[in-house]
Amino acid sequence: MKLFSSKKWIAAALTSVLVLSACSSNDEGSSSDSEGGGDGDQVTLNTVFLGASWGEAARELAKEYEEETGVKVNVELVGRDAIYQRLALSIAGEADYDLFNVDYNWIPEFAAADRLLPLDDLIAENNVDLDGYLPRALALAQWDGNNGSFGEGGTTYGLPQTIHPHLLWYRADLFNDEALKAEFQAEYGYELLPPQTMEQFEDAAAFFHGKEVEGTTLSGWAAQGSKGFGNVHTWLSFVYSNGGDVIDWDKMESSLTTPEVVEATQTWVDLLEYSPGGINEYTFAEVAADASAGRLAMAIHWSWSSFEVDDASLSQTVGDWEFTQIPTMETSAPHLAGWVNVIPRTSKNPEEAFKFLAWLQNEDNDVAQALMGAGDPVRTASYTNEELTGAMIEGTETERFRRYEPLEGAMESAMARPFFPQEEKWESVVSEYLSAVQVGQMTVEEALEQADEAVNNMLDN
Template structure:
């Protein structure tokens, strides 16, 4: 599922989303949401476009809204790339066929000129119940253009059967001088990754790795950049300065590639789906991954009931993750703005309904807190601790962010995870490429 992975390359997400295209086409033909004909936005109801994984999160809210107000809410699913392209073209034309859109956080700066202000929804009470990063990310040039409907972050996943094994505990402490437990620092993470990288069946080949290294996605490295203490990952959009070649980025990239000896080969092509499969198959002792995955372990996984979770690890700057939020927004040229804003406010007020969905993602602090003591929600405290960490900073608010990711960051990481990579030179080259994009 695309949303749950929080992948960032639109072309790559489109490949992952291929299975959703047929379903999306059926939904569009059924409700007329493709523009022209009997469009849902021409009726008394509300038409909400959403990425495939987001429909499950919004469905209970839409159902309750219809029950309480009598207003029908039609949720139209689209694959990630299709959603982006459709919203982009319709906002530019000033003729949206939707009344509300669920937007990836990284799209807000690009779409902001076509979105209606939501400042009146952001009371002090609302802001106090949202993580700081979500509040800042919702604003473009000082105007709120989206209300967070769910958020995510990478946290630490680890195998409790390995960590709680008495022999492993004794051997680790004897070798490293401290107790084996869920790591909190880079150094502990690397030690534990080294310790668990081994040949478990005696055939001379390593079959258990301490961790993975993902070269085909950028967000995990960006979290590492914040963990190194960087305040402006990749670039300072306000100052117009590219920061990717500074000391913090270098420290982060060096740590990132230092884990390669304790990870399976093929890092340059490893993405979220591949890493998740490795962990579920029992081939990794630890994984840094989006928090929703705790609720989605396959029933046939050999580690089904042996997964522990903890906050994301930290470097010299402390714990940090990258918030993976989605926002509800209203087109400025839409003809149902008041009704659309009413639905968005209702979605905020009933945000807790999304907790019991397949992804189990919410946005409000109170919604997380209402479930964190319940069985099956053990990932919530780890998510909250990570999202509340001062260094859990949003990605740069620039309309060119997607291009920077696809054409610079991922290619750089794929080169960095190859043997003998010159990380300083790669970062310097990346700076030049990004400067040419944002100039």
């Protein structure tokens, strides 16, 4: 495994953020005043969170923190791209921010450029125990400087706030329907059960696809398929579960034409036959909408998103969905998503920012965030906490957090996106070729050969 030491890449990263900050300098709300933390001064922390449920939870909890400590925490809720822009402004010295909620794949990028504050000393000084975190959740916040080193420890650059690996979602009401079970048994020769293998998944997808249930025509399954990032995120769960990897980290060469990756890609593409029309444009939102409307029999989707199908104001399928680990190929290794809170080196209040960061992710608040509908917990103890395990969907006898058992299992084998500074650019490159396969412009072999070449060119420049 090669140590990341490319001065050329670090220089490029620094140039990109400086250019971005210049282009974004007129962005309304991108700059905030930060009061100093001198003796007798009130400390004000300026923070940026994703405008998702966990960002909203952080904003609510920040009010409690101010009541407890007197430290005011301003929380901006913005989109993913806007977070990156504000972080760029901050590290360029053009805005005063103390804490950012970031997609974990940015950590190697900004850590390589020495723009994130290493937290190990503050962790020790404040007696923060990291042992309570799910190991793979904590690993999202650590990097040892080596490309592809997810899960191998290293410097801690943040604390995870939420994780959401891919799970297999399935309509329990359909899988338990006696007439459908008898029909499936007659056609396939075995009992209709939640798929454990990819072969069983294909059979179930084919069986349900096009079937009409209570006036609704079903699709066999859905997942994100849009060009940009969505198709890559779904495809990675197939690649990892087939024992593949996308880069040979020892040689730092693309490995998209290995038999494992080719087979996984072909399997994914073939299964799209049983997905909704327009699947190649599906983002997170379309998958959740179809699941809520009862138009799907199954989905491969983020664990956390299940809150949408259990919200009576949004969903016609409240309580109908159950969850299990994604189907096995060589193994079951779902793609892991997650968000981490980090402190930029330019923070004027790093010690106070860390205290808030550690408080936000303590045991009580990990549970509190889950109850508030934020992302899935990052601490092991939360998964057996009675407040969570005993919570029911309002007006039902269905467990609100019934996904937690398969989620814990998924977190034993979940794998991150390629853990290296150029990951975001890598996704953009690969997504183009996956999209070409999806729309029939290339065969799997043609696309992966060209993607290999394009990725290697990217790695060399």
